Amino acid sequence: xxxxxxxxxxxxxxxxxxxxxxxxxxxxxxxxxxxxxxxxxxxxxxxxxxxxxxxxxxxxxxxxxxxxxxxxxxxxxxxxxxxxxxxxxxxxxxxxxxxxxxxxxxxxxxxxxx
Amino acid sequence: xxxxxxxxxxxxxxxxxxxxxxxxxxxxxxxxxxxxxxxxxxxxxxxxxxxxxxxxxxxxxxxxxxxxxxxxxxxxxxxxxxxxxxxxxxxxxxxxxxxxxxxxxxxxxxxxxxx
Numbered sequence: 001x002x003x004x005x006x007x008x009x010x011x012x013x014x015x016x017x018x019x020x021x022x023x024x025x026x027x028x029x030x031x032x033x034x035x036x037x038x039x040x041x042x043x044x045x046x047x048x049x050x051x052x053x054x055x056x057x058x059x060x061x062x063x064x065x066x067x068x069x070x071x072x073x074x075x076x077x078x079x080x081x082x083x084x085x086x087x088x089x090x091x092x093x094x095x096x097x098x099x100x101x102x103x104x105x106x107x108x109x110x111x112x113x114x
Numbered sequence: 115x116x117x118x119x120x121x122x123x124x125x126x127x128x129x130x131x132x133x134x135x136x137x138x139x140x141x142x143x144x145x146x147x148x149x150x151x152x153x154x155x156x157x158x159x160x161x162x163x164x165x166x167x168x169x170x171x172x173x174x175x176x177x178x179x180x181x182x183x184x185x186x187x188x189x190x191x192x193x194x195x196x197x198x199x200x201x202x203x204x205x206x207x208x209x210x211x212x213x214x215x216x217x218x219x220x221x222x223x224x225x226x227x228x229x
Contacts, residue, residue, distance in 0.1 A: 004157070033217075041221070041222075042204065042219055042220065042221035042222045043158075043204065043219040043222075045216070045217075045218075045219075048214070048216075050214065055214050056214065056216065091157055091158070093157075093158070098214065099208060099214050099215050099216070099217060100146060100208065100215075102148065102160045102163060103148075103150075103158075103160070103217070104160065105150075105157035105158040105159070106157050107156060107157045108156075108157050
């Protein structure tokens with residue numbers, strides 16, 4: 001079946017512009033995660049959704065970052081007024097069993113802020 | 115606070131030799147433990163997980179991991195390495211308590227299998 005998909009796969013933007021990243025989880029997966037992975041680094045947790053609510057937003061690095069999820073499906077991560085340090089790969093994962101379950105990752109969106 | 119340590123940034127092993135990628139964890143209660151692999155320019159793929167029961171867990175691509183509670187370790191192993199196993203490996207832990215519990219990932223270990 002279809003896995004987690006993310007779009008765009010690559011995004012180049014200018015400093016100060018807003019960007020929107022999209023994640024389509026596996027159908028029926030109620031849990032959804034966003035992570036950031038800087039070049040050569042590990043995973044940095046950003047936010048966790050259970051259904052449409054986000055019980056854990058503790059990883060969002062600043063108020064320039066926000067995320068929403070609608071219909072227990074698609075999620076968007078928005079970065080306002082992008083900075084060069086926002087350049088990274090943004091990974092989305094979904095899980096069937098909430099935070100207990102195996103996470104299935106999308107291919108990521110590679111963001112470059114010039 | 116829970117944590118995961120992957121003490122080796124990189125592991126080099128010759129093709130055909132056994133490989134081990136180390137992981138130790140710290141969690142308040144009992145753990146769920148996971149291994150994921152990331153091939154270049156790809157997302158992470160699930161390899162295996164320990165929930166409960168048998169301490170030796172077998173996963174995809176011939177990998178296995180042994181849960182050792184006394185040493186709080188969950189090392190990833192494979193009897194005979196392939197060049198195609200070269201990738202970045204992540205260990206992750208979650209407290210087994212109910213409700214929402216954060217999943218913490220290690221910093222990753224790069225495995226290089228030398229032909």
